[in-house]
Each structure stands twice: as C-alpha cells, then as structure tokens.
Amino acid sequence: MPIKKILVVDDSPTERFALIEFLSKQGFSVVTAENGEDGVVKSKAEKPDLILMDVVMPGINGYQATRTISRDEETRNIPIIMTTSKDQETDKIWGMRQGAFDYMTKPLDLEELLKKIQAIG
Known part of the structure; x- marks a missing residue:
C-alpha cells in the first residue's frame, strides 16, 4: 500500500511546519495534530x-496515543513512526512495545525519514 497521506502529531509548531514543508514537496498529503x-x-x-x-x-x-491507536480495531493497521528527542535505548524499546513501527530521534534526518516512509509503502 503506497503511503499518500501522513498524519504529523507534534506539539511544536516549528516541527509541524518543517515536516509539512518537506513531506508536501515529496508529494505527500499532510494532516497535523497538536x-x-x-x-x-x-x-x-x-x-x-x-x-x-x-x-x-x-x-x-x-506513547499513550500510539498505544491507543495501535490497539484500536479501526486504526491498528496504520504504521506509526515515533519522532522524538528521547534518545535512550529504553525510550525506543518502550515506544516499540506501545505499537510503534519505527523510532527516530530529533533532529530528524529527513532523507532517512523518507527512506523509512518508502520502505513502508
């Protein structure tokens, strides 16, 4: 299933804007949540x-949102990549246990992010 629409969930307006700019230029439709x-x-x-x-x-x-989405019948098949400044191995393990498909630390390497998106789709 090709990735067309991406939901960016981030409380930072700067992060949301940067991801909207980058992903839109790559041809993705971007929706955001604060x-x-x-x-x-x-x-x-x-x-x-x-x-x-x-x-x-x-x-x-x-973590809580990922757990909720990944355990809901309606949304559990949507892959989630956690994008966070929390860079400890235990943070990553916890994120994956909540149902994340992948985990990236900020500042995001946008080329690496694009490769991960393409690998999923």
Missing part, C-alpha cells in the same frame, strides 16, 4: 497511511 488526544481523533477521522508521532506532548503523550 497533541496526542487530537492525534487519536484524527487517526480515526482522516485514516492516514502513516503517522509520525512525537512523544513529549501535554495531555496524552506520544
């Missing part, structure tokens, strides 16, 4: 092909 709760809602409403999920956010964090 926090984990909004990310869960939009994952159901928008049915994206991929979710890029920040971890450190107010309210529901990225």
